[in-house]
Amino acid sequence: MNIGIVGLGLIGGSLGLDLLAAAPNDNYVWGISRSPKTCKQAEAIASVNIASPNIEDIPNQILEQTDIVVICTPIAAILPTIAALSPKLPAKIIITDVGSVKELIVEPASEICKKYNQRFVGSHPMAGTSFQGIAAAEPNLFRDRPCVITSNDDIAAVEKVRSLWESVGMRIYECLPEEHDRAVAMISHAPVMISASLIAACQKQEDQRVLQLAQNLASSGFRDTSRVGGGNPELGRLMAEYNQEAILRSLQEYQLSLQLTIDLIKNKQWEELELFLADTQRDRPLYVP
């Protein structure tokens, strides 16, 4: 395959690494990054065969043979990047992205692509580390991790995108953009807000002795429950901004659950509380075996 990667950070850089490591003779990878230094670094670690800040520097012959262009920029840059690049890419080409929300991306991206007789399929490869940038790129980042691709009437395009992510070892789930957004709101975006609210609530403790004691006694339970709430604030803001409706639905459903739990405790329904906790103990492995 001939692949273009736009945005050579952790995801884009790691994708190139795996593609070239797997089939150095069969795969060709070109890359685009705003930073000339990043382009050089990506070439140096064999994440791309060639990279440049300007698509004009990618030989026309290579662009013509490109199967898929993967937009690996931050979420806010996905649509502007497609709008800027589509006119310079050949017709029929397939464009995909790696954004963590799909409904606000897939429809407008498809509209842009249609204008140029190109095809868009949304992707969300769910892989990462806590590091960023080309220096953080690593082999096998995607292996055995889930990847969502969005359904499309153009079955050939969907299959091509599926085979791209499968070639780096991902488990593929195909669904509608709004199904993706509701599912990730439940298990990824809402938990960030739930977890952050725990940290904020603890910090509101006015009794300084109790606050200090809580900080001294906190251990693995607090560490785990608060982890995603202590993550990158910009990412948290972006997921809320781009997936507002589904996150609000999840958080409202969560408020109802929490109120029921509180009522059991308030009413001293200890048997019912134990049954409730036995249910959550039983159900958790459905999500994380």
Added chain:
Amino acid sequence: MNIGIVGLGLIGGSLGLDLLAAAPNDNYVWGISRSPKTCKQAEAIASVNIASPNIEDIPNQILEQTDIVVICTPIAAILPTIAALSPKLPAKIIITDVGSVKELIVEPASEICKKYNQRFVGSHPMAGTSFQGIAAAEPNLFRDRPCVITSNDDIAAVEKVRSLWESVGMRIYECLPEEHDRAVAMISHAPVMISASLIAACQKQEDQRVLQLAQNLASSGFRDTSRVGGGNPELGRLMAEYNQEAILRSLQEYQLSLQLTIDLIKNKQWEELELFLADTQRDRPLYVP
């Protein structure tokens, strides 16, 4: 020191192991367990010098020389155990416990001890694994972990209990029983309910495709946020039952925090949401460095 351990499970068994390993000639440990098999096992792994289901089997001379008796039973058995044993223990002896709540234990336990001219100091050594029983006992379980001991006018008794836990490597925090209960409600008990409510909310998803997708896509974020909510239901019930008031306070404070977070998202206050998440990112290391 001459130590009695009542309840030879993970905590009691591990405590005996460390005491005897540290000073096999200076420390003497006797144990009580309802199960004769557990007593034999505790002797076999050198967690105790001698153990029996009946305190009558512990030689009187050893009982007379005992410095501290540590009640390591499940929380519901602590007070009945002290009530049953106190009449058979010498005057002046110090009794402590390992219960994860303190207000409902310390006052009545102190009352019982007073009757026999004995001294009670509450302890909460915050150490453990996900296993139970004498077979799970392990060396160094307590090393570098926090231990709360409750303040008392009898400074000599407090110092003795402090030196016991320090001798197995714990960091000691002395406070009032209600301060302990409010702090652990914040960072340990309330998070169990917050985490369990997340699992319950997800399971209420009625769209089967979205539910299935959420279960397939859940990864480290969900794993961590849901971990304590998928734990032992009986333990969760007991912490709520014995620390009801403080847990309810913490959960109500949490509901306010969560509502503020939801309002930021509902009102599209993205800058404020990012600042809020920057605060929680900054504050989390105060609890878990």
